[in-house]
Amino acid sequence: MRSPLLDTPGAVAGETPDDSVAAHYGDLYGEQRALAAGQALVDRSNRGVVRISGPDRLRWLNDLSSQKLDTLEAGIPTQTLLLDGQGRVEHHLTLVDDGDAVWAHVEPGTSGELVAFLDKMRFMLRVEVADIGADYAVVSVAAPGSTPGAGAGTGAAAEGVVAIGGDLLVPRDRLAGLPAELGLRPAGLWAYEALRIAAHMPRLGFETDHKTIPHEVGWIGAAVHLSKGCYRGQETVARVHNLGHPPRRLVFLHLDGSVDVLPPHGAPVTLGVGKPVEAEPEAAVEGAAEPGQLGFVGSSARHYELGPIALAVVKRTVPVDIDLLAGGVAAAQEVIVPPDAGRNVKIDPALRRRIR
Template sequence: MRSPLLDLPGAVAAEAPDSDVAAHYGDLFAEQRALLKGEAIVDRSNREVVRIAGADRLKWLNDLTSQKLDTLKPGEWTQTLILDLQGRVEHHLTLVDDGEAVLAHVEPGTSEALVGYLDRMRFMLRVEVSHEPELAVLSNRDEDFVVPRAELAEHLGRPLAGLWAFEALRIEDHRPRLGFETDHKTIPHEVGWIGDAVHLTKGCYRGQETVARVHNLGHPPRRLVFLHLDGSVDTLPKHGAPVELDGQQVGEVGSAARHHELGPIALAVVKRTVPVDATLLAGGVAAAQEVVVPPDAGRNVQIDPALRRRIR
């Protein structure tokens, strides 16, 4: 659903799957700085909102997903995953309970499948699941807000930052995005979702066996890396561009952006065995690595919390 904020002067639409919101409003780096200072908000109304109501909602979601939700307090934002039987990521939800219902926002185009799955799992429990197209997501540096879509234009009492600014800071914060740093084979350990979206001691849920096995006995086959890209190149590597080492493909680019201080940056997923000090080529652009998920992740090795500076 196209955002009315795209009609503002200077607004430039982002690329799919974000083409319903603005990439920027005319000054990318100024928007980044305003967002970083907490002065700006971002229109993320292309995100789809799912509402889960009913007395059993938190216990039910706790049983279905990877995060501990049965003790979630009203107003507390968190993340959770729905995994398949092999522990591969199917859905990533960012959610809050408002005391009456859980509001979860998900990637564009994924809510229909999510609602379908949740409906099939209701059984006789007191829960109601609905897609809420009249609700929209706004974000600032540290938190999200769910507002009526019809009131988007009323939230303009502070500067706007486009999605490019938000994505640049997301990449800087080493936060993966479903469909960008993930594919149909992704397991949570590979992209650092342990802790942020996966609770390791809460009990059983679909896919939990894989999470426990990797955490206690093995290592994930791939790992998320942060890339400092060669700033002398005019173009950014595209999503899915090959990451190469010595002429061999060892991974793929997830997201890339231009940062107001760091220059061109990216997130990529590479084979676990790639040396952490190796200089790579990302879509043909020279790239120096910064470790996000270490090669020895799993086997009870914890990711340094300092490597994940924001949770959203």
């Protein structure tokens, strides 16, 4: 569904899956600064919007997903994941309960599959699931990971807009006039993505693939509650957290600023130039597209302060102090998920002897 904000002078459309919203409006760094200062609105209306109503909604979602939702207070934004039976991430939801229903937004093109799955899991419970993306659009009025300013969503929410932290769910017929209505300048998705990468926040389908588990990208805590009841995929989460390590880890990359290209999504991460062969981990990433591949680039951007940056997923055993190449661009690592993530239970050697 093409956004009407693409008709704004200077608007340039993004790339799939964000081609129906603006990547920028001709002032990339100015848009980033405005968004960081809480003075801009980012059109994310290509995202799916789902509404779940009924008196059993929170208990039901708590049983299905990774976050503790049965005691969620109205107005408190949170995140949750739906996992498959092996603990691999299938859906990432950003949501809030308004006292009558749960409102959630998800990645572009995923709401239909999500609603179909939720409908199959209703059984005899008092819940109703609706895909309302045709009626509501997502916009963001605060930088990713930040707390929105006092006026960012308060006034709008009183007029029928649902606030989920710095995100607003607004009726689509108000989208075209919303920047003027809220007194905010439009900023493109490139501005949002640059600040998201700088905030070390993964995005489903970019920093994840078909085998991603929550520990690998740092969703433990933000979207996973480690002390709640059973849900599909919990066994993997508990096993990694208590006894093992995730096979891969999310890293932040400072890219070589002298290169005029950014590595695209999926570009291979390999060992940096000039490193000795013995410094390379013992095996490449499973399914690597080229010899020596250690991981893949998730997202990259040009940040108004940090310069070219990226998020990547690499094999856990890649040393944290070596330089890498991201799609051929020299890159220095910054740790997000440490190599020793997980394995939080320490076995007392004396206890082990008694067990034997």
